[in-house]
Amino acid sequence: MAVFVIVDMQAQFTKATIQASGLTCAMCSRAIDNSLKQLSFVATVQPDIKNSAFNIMFKQNDTADIDALKKAVEDAGFSVAKFTITGVFSNTAVKNDEHVAIAGKEYHFLNIQDQVLNGEKNLVIIDKNFLTASAFKKYSAATGMQCIKTGKAGSCCEKAGLAAGTRIFHVTI
Numbered sequence: 001m002a003v004f005v006i007v008d009m010q011a012q013f014t015k016a017t018i019q020a021s022g023l024t025c026a027m028c029s030r031a032i033d034n035s036l037k038q039l040s041f042v043a044t045v046q047p048d049i050k051n052s053a054f055n056i057m058f059k060q061n062d063t064a065d066i067d068a069l070k071k072a073v074e075d076a077g078f079s080v081a082k083f084t085i086t087g088v089f090s091n092t093a094v095k096n097d098e099h100v101a102i103a104g105k106e107y108h109f110l111n112i113q114d115q116v117l118n119g120e121k122n123l124v125i126i127d128k129n130f131l132t133a134s135a136f137k138k139y140s141a142a143t144g145m146q147c148i149k150t151g152k153a154g155s156c157c158e159k160a161g162l163a164a165g166t167r168i169f170h171v172t173i
Contacts, residue, residue: 011087011102011117013064019053020073021081021132029054031076039068052081063103066169070130081132083125089117097143099160099168106153106160106168110142115173123171127151139172 020032029047036045036054041062046055054073058064070080087102094100095114100107110126125131126139128151140148145156148170153162162168 011089011092012061013085013087013103014058014120016056016058016064016066016069016083016085017053018056018069018073018080018084019051019082020078021052022078023049023052028076028078032073032078035072035076036069039065039072041065066105066125067167080130082135083130084122085125086120086122088120092117094173097145099157099162106162106166108143108145108147108168108170109172110139110148110170111172117173121173123173126170126172139170 023029023032026049029049029052032054033045033047036042036056041058041064042056043059044057047053048055056069064085066083066085070083073080092100092102093114093116094109094112096112097110098108100109107123126136128136128149131139146154147157147168151168151170153160153164153166153168155164157166157168
């Protein structure tokens, strides 16, 4: 009989950078900026108009909501082309094509070398609608697990001890 232990690795996510698609002017940028600033866990937003990106700092000791950030961009009328979240890690072991609990959420690492994360690290969210369609196609080919298509645990995730329907963020480093 196999016993699986889920360990919630500690990390503090401190900031994110979201590149939006469809921006054509400063007013577009302002709409996203205002939408992001409405989120309770966001401390500051710095628009980078040249790169159609937004650098977001989170409030200290507050939990960032990745899905809420994406929704804020979409609510402003745009889509996410790239989403990078930065965390400070302490001895967090990650393996390619495996799930890891970090800060109360499930992450599925793809296209990485097995490693131990320490210090500040950037994770690129590679779920559908968090990057371009062509980039998603490339990353989704890196796993045979079906959770990549839905962002939710399914039968492929039973080995990791996850309940069906659990939100999983697919990431690379």
